Amino acid sequence: MQEVKSMRKMFEKHHYVGAGEFYAELSTTPLHYLSESGEWKDISTTVKDFRGWEYSKGVLSNTFKVYFGDTMSTNEHLVGIEKVGDEGECWINFKLKNSRPTETVTEGSTCTFKNCYEGVDVEYVVSEGMLKENIILHKKNDRRVFSFTVKKGDTVITKEGNAVVIYDRHGEVVWDMGEPYLIDSDGEVSYGVHYELSYGQEYDELSVVVTDEDFLMTSNYPVIIDPTVTMQGDSAILQDTYVYSPSGNTNYGNSDSLVVQGLNNSAGRNRTLIQFNPLPSDWVVNEAHLELFCIARNQYSIVANSHRALHLTAPWNKNTVTHNNMPALGDNVLLGNPTGLTADVWWSYDISNYFFNPTIKQKDHGIALQFTGAGGAFASTATFASSRYADTSKRPRLVVKYLKKPVLGFHDGTGQIGTYYSDGYDNIFKLLDFGTLVAGQTSSPVRVFVKNLAGFDVTNLRVYVAPLESPEKTSIELSLFNSPFIPETMLRFNGSYVDEAEASFYVRIVTQEDAMAGGDFNIYAKADPL
Incomplete structure (x- = not known):
């Protein structure tokens, strides 16, 4: 497969598979940034020397620009972020008050202001679309x-x-700065910290206030205070979280993990909820796989027939949803069983039916992953990286194989996925095959449909063949009717055709008695905007 770089977007890579089919990786982590030349380029998060304004270092090849260091003050702490590609100004910077860093150290994607206060470092880690701040209490x-x-x-x-x-x-x-938290060297977490914001005439002031005294007194140091700045954008995953039945009113919308657990008496049940952003309207989906990275699973076997991906029937919000208020569950859209099933690997769920099963009427609300009790999966548990997981390479992603929707498309009328003969971009998906004919024979007519997929109404629809393109001693004939078949080289369809409307016609092959070989031919369609 070869990447089609012209189709890149912030969260998308596209590869051409062949025969009109594309393979798209739709990530929850930005893959590209928009350069000043207007091209989507690969992201680099390496902190480099930079001379601009008062800053001394920066990262300029990300979805937002980030700058570090204050060369004009004895307090060298300064971090600034700037939105890329916005008309006019769109920036904000933060300066830690009354700090006196002894040095500024950069390594890879990290910039650390050492000893801002005695025993306190402030570290910044730049990743794709995200700036992670760690206030480190040594x-x-x-x-x-x-x-x-x-x-x-x-x-x-x-x-x-x-x-x-x-x-x-x-x-x-x-930018979104999620709820801060404390974490010690043993991995123990406390949410006994909050933001306070005050507005002034010249500058505003943002404070991170720690209230959990017991945690600070009993923890093993270093202790890290973690506020994270995330760039907002249209990723594949609109939102994700999990719910837990024994804690029926607890929300886990800020968790860095997603949990799926079978039902038993002691542990209850976890379901993972995921909602997708709508796919482009000009895609015809052939396959869609949700890929989740498993960061942990317990010792119980997870049997193949225990997996479910049930579509959610009503809206929900990751910041408020709980087990007790989650939407009702609909049909299972999972095809077969996921691959993976061990820790430290990607699990792949075939959820193609979510995108093209016409019986699912409320598909925009997402899916719930769960284990049933079948086959001994009562106590099985799998934990996956969420869209908030620190290692951005392990966050959820959606992998889609699709066809570009044609403007005027020919299809066979069966209404199934993969029934188009071609698109409007010179890609052939399948042939209108008449098989083998004996010289002098006329084939049986084949019914073909032409469909308006332009997104707007059209008129003066016509279908035609170019006789000079026909194989020697063979002709292609078109007719509006099967019986009688009235051959024409151009068919005109009266009236107007709204988006998704279609018309049918018939095609046959006529060979002369001295025809020596067959060949290929083209049928064309044109229409005028209404």
Whole structure:
């Protein structure tokens, strides 16, 4: 397969498979950034020396630009982020108040301001579409508040629930700082930390306030305070989370993992909920696979017939959904069994039916993954990386094989996937095959449909053949009728055709008695916008 770079988008890579089919990787992690030349290029998150404004270092090859260091102040701590490709200004920077870093160290995608306060480093890790800030407490101290001066250009910063959201001048979310948390060297986590935001005439102020004294007193150090800035965009996964039946009113929307667990008396049941962004309207899906990276699973066997991917029948929100208020479950869309089934590998769920099964009327709300009790799967548990997982290479992704929807397409009328003969881009999917004919024979007519897939109404629809393109001593005849078959070289269809409307006609092959060989021919369609 060869990548079609002209089809790149922020979260998408496309490869041409052949015969009109494309293979798309739709990621929850940005894959490309829009360069100043207007091309989508591969992301690089390496921190490099940079001289601009007051900054000394930066990352410019990401979905947003990030800058570090203040060369004009004795307080060298400064981090700035700028939206790429926006008209006018769209930026914000944060400066840790009253800090005096002893040095600034960069390594790969990391920039660390050392000893901002005694025993406190502030580390920034740049990844695809995300800036992770770690306030690292190397030892116990009395500092509980970390305040940042906020300077911005054409952006608005607000506190919404436990998160901080940054909007551009159009009112669209550009950066999202999720709920902060504390984590110690043993991996113990506390949410005893929150944001406080105050507005001033010249600068705003954002504070990270730690309230869990017991955690700070009893933890093994270092302790990290983790607020993360995420760039918003249209990824494959609109939202994902999990629910847990024994904690029926608990929301897990900020978790970095997704859990699927069978039903037993002691552990209850976990279901993973995933909702997808709509696929482009000009795609005809042939296959679709949800791929999840399994970061852990228990010792119980997960038998093949225990897997389900049930479509969700109503809207839900990852920040509010719980086991007790989750939508009702509909039909199972999983085809066969997922591959993988062990830890530290990708599991692949064939959910093609979610995208092209006409019986699923409410498919836009996503799916719920679960294990049934069949085959001893009562206690089976698998944990996957979510769209918030720190290692961005292991986040969920959607892999789709599709055809580009034709503008005026010929198909065989069966209504099944893969029934188009070609698209509007000179790609042939299958042939209108008349088989073997004896010289002097006329084939039986074959019915063909031409469908308007332009997205708008058309008129003056015509279908025709070019006689000069026909094989020698062989002619292709078209007719509006089967009986009687009235041959014409161009068919005209009266009236107008709305989007998705179609017309049918008949095709036959006529050979002369001295015809020596067959060949290929083309049928064309044209129409005018209404």
